[in-house]
Amino acid sequence: MSLPKTTREYRLPKVDGFHNLTLQEAPIPKLKSTEVLVKVHAVSLQYRDLIVAKGQYPLGQKENPVPGSDMAGEILAVGEDVKVWQVGERVSSNFAVDHIHGEVTAEIKATGLGAPIDGVLTEFKVLPEHALVRIPEHLSYEEASTLPCAALTAYNALLGGNPILKGGDFVLVQGTGGVSIFGLQLAVASGATVIATSSSDKKLEVARKLGAKHLINYKTTPDWEDEVLKITNGRGVDHVLEVGGPGTIIKSVKAARYGGNVSVIGFVAGAGDVSQLPVLVLSKAINMRGILIGSRTQFEDMNRLIDAVKLKPVVDKVFDFEHVRDAYEYQESQQHVGKVVVRVASN
Ligand SMILES: NC(=O)c1ccc[n+]([C@@H]2O[C@H](COP(=O)([O-])OP(=O)(O)OC[C@H]3O[C@@H](n4cnc5c(N)ncnc54)[C@H](OP(=O)(O)O)[C@@H]3O)[C@@H](O)[C@H]2O)c1
The missing domain is CATH 3.40.50.720 (NAD(P)-binding Rossmann-like Domain)
Structure with missing residues (x-):
């Protein structure tokens, strides 16, 4: 199978509200040897995404970010030095990609997806291999996309x-x-x-x-x-x-x-x-x-608990990738219980 060369991604060229969310095409960066290419199937929204869209996120955000911190997807390709992941595995990324274990540091905090660095509201995402966790088997991509931040x-x-x-x-x-x-x-x-x-x-x-x-x-x-x-x-x-x-x-x-x-x-x-x-x-x-989210190690511990009790995340509503603004509007309305999810890939 030939790998995709481009991705459709959302960006926030201005940050006075989520009406600025702009869908555009961008090249997918070449994989470094310790990186993994993930096909994003689902992204869940947070309160944080609303304030990033307003430029009010208190922990700092880059210019024109790809928003979104939480995704679940499937590995499409791995770099030549990647040891632990294989093509086809179902994964989520940790919220702060460099928070592997232990306490947060300023450097780790600066690796939070969807604000200080580009996030996951994109069809394909290159991530470091150390940022990934396996999805519990009983969860769909939509359910698993809710885990990285809220859970x-x-x-x-x-x-x-x-x-x-x-x-x-x-x-x-x-x-x-x-x-x-x-x-x-x-x-x-x-x-x-x-x-x-x-x-x-x-x-x-x-x-x-x-x-x-x-x-x-x-x-x-x-x-x-x-x-x-x-x-x-x-x-x-x-x-x-x-x-x-x-x-x-x-x-x-x-x-x-x-x-x-x-x-x-x-x-x-x-x-x-x-x-x-x-x-x-x-x-x-x-x-x-x-509390500042959590480490990948805690994410792995949590997934063992989720698996042991077959915990099912509460997904209130799912929106299509083309209707991300509607998803933000619904998140902002606070009508939801649990999580609002965007379906990125239809297969
Ligand atoms: N520190 C961290 O690591 C971290 C991580 C994730 C989130 N957060 C923060 O945690 C907060 C929640 O995030 P979220 O994504 O779970 O939000 P969310 O899904 O948007 O939750 C919003 C809900 O909060 C409830 N709420 C609103 N005003 C309230 C009040 N006065 N008293 C009690 N509940 C109220 C409402 O529920 P009802 O309609 O049922 O009242 C509302 O639907 C946000 O401030 C977010 O920034 C922090």
Whole structure:
């Protein structure tokens, strides 16, 4: 089979919104000896993709990037020194291509796909062999495309640090977006009791079906941290996946137990007064841990868990490659539960 020489890829020549997404043809770079050519089958979207399109990604982005951090695809060709991969294998790439193991560094952070370096919203992608992980067999490409950012972030928060989640722990997840739904599923798979919040009772019903034991609508119960304390008999939860940011973090700390863990992940809830935060954190001896996705090693560990319990990612809606803007619009509308996916290859 002759290899493709060109790829259709999206770029963001301007960054005042996703209406700038531009589909164009580009040559595929020649493979270096330790690189792999992947045919991209599916790409999943994140909240991050929306803010990259607005030029507001706080960790830095290049000019005119190919957006998208998360993909699943099939190996089409390998460089002459590639040892571990073969043509035809089904793979995902890690979010930061050089985050192989251990802690993040500034150099590793600068290798995040779809912002500081070109990403995966393209038909064919050349990647270093060390950036890839095998897809669990029971997952389709569309399902597997959801793992690199959302799932690995939740996994790292709950099971990738110290102290890690143990069976019987209480876990609080906020809203029903990508990270939170994976947090719910991974916590349930690990024997934890999950409390889920959402703006919508309909979405909470989905969370219940996925195994959340306790459900709180944060619109109708704005003091949801009190409700969490009631549910846990005043003790508070062991782990909070804090995706709201300044708008929710005070409540998250109030909802945690003494010595509990608050993983600082995101900022979907907007502004808030955080002046009480230091005193609240120290007065409950809270462990706060900033999360920056995860390493390839953690990704491999996570995939073993996903395989063991045959965890199925929640794919809310799939859009065609030609309709990427519609996919962004849907992601931005926050109608989704779990993940929004773009089907790149039709076979
Ligand atoms: N640090 C990292 O490594 C890392 C990795 C991935 C993501 N993130 C960050 O984590 C956050 C979530 O990312 P994502 O891709 O999972 O987002 P997403 O799928 O777009 O999730 C959006 C959902 O958040 C919920 N939400 C909105 N406002 C809320 C509020 N005030 N309180 C509670 N929930 C609220 C809504 O769910 P309901 O409608 O159910 O309320 C909404 O649908 C983002 O800030 C992202 O940048 C960080």
